[in-house]
Amino acid sequence: MNITILGPGAVGSLYAYKLHLAGHSISLWGRTSSSKIEVTLDDGESIAFNNQSLEDLERCDLLVVTVKAWQVKSALLPLLTHLHPDAIILFLHNGMGTVDSLSEQLAHRPVLLGTSTHGALKVNSSTVHHTGIGQTLIGAWNKKGQQCEFVAEVFDHGFSPAQWHSIIQQALWTKLVINCAINPLTAILDCRNGQLANHEYREQLFSIVKEAVTCARFDGVELDAPVLLDTVVNVAKSTAQNYSSMHQDIYNKRQSEIDFINGYVVNIATKHHVDIPNNLSLYQKIKQIEASWSQHD
Numbered sequence: 001m002n003i004t005i006l007g008p009g010a011v012g013s014l015y016a017y018k019l020h021l022a023g024h025s026i027s028l029w030g031r032t033s034s035s036k037i038e039v040t041l042d043d044g045e046s047i048a049f050n051n052q053s054l055e056d057l058e059r060c061d062l063l064v065v066t067v068k069a070w071q072v073k074s075a076l077l078p079l080l081t082h083l084h085p086d087a088i089i090l091f092l093h094n095g096m097g098t099v100d101s102l103s104e105q106l107a108h109r110p111v112l113l114g115t116s117t118h119g120a121l122k123v124n125s126s127t128v129h130h131t132g133i134g135q136t137l138i139g140a141w142n143k144k145g146q147q148c149e150f151v152a153e154v155f156d157h158g159f160s161p162a163q164w165h166s167i168i169q170q171a172l173w174t175k176l177v178i179n180c181a182i183n184p185l186t187a188i189l190d191c192r193n194g195q196l197a198n199h200e201y202r203e204q205l206f207s208i209v210k211e212a213v214t215c216a217r218f219d220g221v222e223l224d225a226p227v228l229l230d231t232v233v234n235v236a237k238s239t240a241q242n243y244s245s246m247h248q249d250i251y252n253k254r255q256s257e258i259d260f261i262n263g264y265v266v267n268i269a270t271k272h273h274v275d276i277p278n279n280l281s282l283y284q285k286i287k288q289i290e291a292s293w294s295q296h297d
């Protein structure tokens with residue numbers, strides 16, 4: 001396939017490299033204006049991808065969006081006029097709500113939503129490390145997207161395992177709830193994921209999970225809070241040495257994805273007049289930290 005990857009950061013570079021090795025024609029669309037971007041995965045050979053090639057964009061069959069959630073709108077909107085109407089768009093970032101804010105512009109296009117549990121770390125401008133083996137789940141956002149199940153096979157062939165998920169909202173919500181529990185707490189406590197597996201945090205984690213599960217129901221998704229609490233604790237244990245992405249963002253004074261994680265849950269709760277004090281307080285604390293940088297810097 002002709003694939004353009006919008007946002008060649010850690011995740012975008014990892015997928016670009018793997019899909020290139022599988023024989024697909026990959027082009028990148030990054031912020032830098034240079035015509036080529038070099039990517040090296042772990043100890044592999046360096047590959048020079050086209051960057052910001054309008055020609056590649058116009059003929060691409062699939063656009064994979066791997067910018068951060070809050071970057072999606074400004075990154076994607078200028079590209080839409082150049083995309084073929086049948087080009088598939090796959091959103092592969094954390095958090096929820098980005099596509100809803102673009103629903104008018106995307107309604108007539110085949111749109112897919114995905115979630116990745118791979119770990120990727122960019123250690124310099126061209127080298128990315130595959131730090132954790134995970135999986136990719138892909139599903140349809142709209143009717144046209146439902147005809148694109150083959151995209152999951154393309155990913156499974158190029159970067160296994162990848163699977164089609166007929167109710168992708170379920171998978172996205174599951175990941176969202178895990179992120180709601182682990183991300184802001186690790187950022188606020190300035191700790192690695194593993195610390196949250198300690199019993200002292202169990203009650204707080206359960207409250208966060210229960211609130212998010214209540215909000216998921218308004219989105220038509222049924223989740224099991226005790227099962228999800230176990231998942232959260234298991235993720236904290238299995239990634240014990242890692243710093244969450246929100247921890248890294250806050251530590252480095254970069255805008256976090258909080259608006260699309262706990263913020264997404266808070267919006268639903270507000271709309272339906274439900275009290276979710278734990279998620280609200282985490283959301284507000286992260287927003288306060290972010291606001292304090294512009295005041296002091």
Ligand SMILES: NC(=O)c1ccc[n+]([C@@H]2O[C@H](COP(=O)([O-])OP(=O)(O)OC[C@H]3O[C@@H](n4cnc5c(N)ncnc54)[C@H](OP(=O)(O)O)[C@@H]3O)[C@@H](O)[C@H]2O)c1
Nearest residue numbers: 007008009010011030031067068069071075093094119120
């Ligand atoms: N890293 C992981 O292990 C991991 C795992 C699972 C999910 N995720 C999720 O995947 C998403 C991407 O994460 P990441 O770690 O890959 O982040 P990242 O390294 O910051 O990658 C984002 C990339 O998008 C680029 N970008 C920003 N605005 C752009 C624009 N307007 N046009 C073109 N490119 C633009 C950034 O360019 P600059 O370099 O110039 O800023 C950067 O290269 C996030 O939602 C994250 O939560 C990450």
